[in-house]
Amino acid sequence: MPGKIINIAQQKGGAGKTTMVTHLAVAWAQKRGRSVAVLDVDPQGSLGVWYEAREHYLGEENTNLTFRRANGARAMAEAQALAKEHDLVVVDMPPHGTTSANAAIRAADLVVAPVQPTPLDFWATMPTLEVAAAEKKPVLLVLNRVPPRALLTATMITRLGQYKVRVAKSYLGNRVAYAESIGGGRTVLETKPSSVAADEVRQLAAEVLRRL
């Protein structure tokens, strides 16, 4: 059986797609015997830069991940090819959905959409939800950069509920540790494994797997 393909998609720029791809992929790859690939479909290539830093700091043999890049038109075939040889494939989608980039959603078993908990960010998520709906793909919204102000977040979750979209119970807080860990080709799971941030990532990774 092929592995599962998880597309991290959100047409709004800077929502946290690449941060979530790196953290989820590393969390999943930490389980012994599980093979994980990451696929960069974003022409900005940030995931590739992260992976190169990872090779540099950890050594090419120790990244614990397979990395590939593909343009939108090739993304579906590449994701499916990776899924033949890996248990999980995590796809980093570009912002500003183009037709070819949107086609990459066709390979997905699940679309994970990071969204910052503000009304503006949620409104900007609508095009992503529409693309996923057109392809009949299940979506899991994940709140990202959640500030330590629970009230706004609670209100947002209630609002999101009106749109009949699943919202993950787990979320990532607004923590500088996430940004810091990326620079060295790592994740908070590796730079601060005992932190609250690392706990958030492990909880989210487990929840996403349960939704597959």
Ligand SMILES: Nc1ncnc2c1ncn2[C@@H]1O[C@H](COP(=O)(O)OP(=O)(O)OP(=O)(O)O)[C@@H](O)[C@H]1O
């Ligand atoms: N939970 C978080 N806490 C703090 N900073 C975060 C968090 N998530 C993302 N960031 C920061 O927000 C910025 C955007 O994140 P990221 O690059 O992951 O978003 P993106 O959706 O991939 O962006 P793009 O649309 O350009 O591809 C980065 O500087 C990143 O370090």
Ligand SMILES: [Mg+2]
């Ligand atoms: Mg990105």
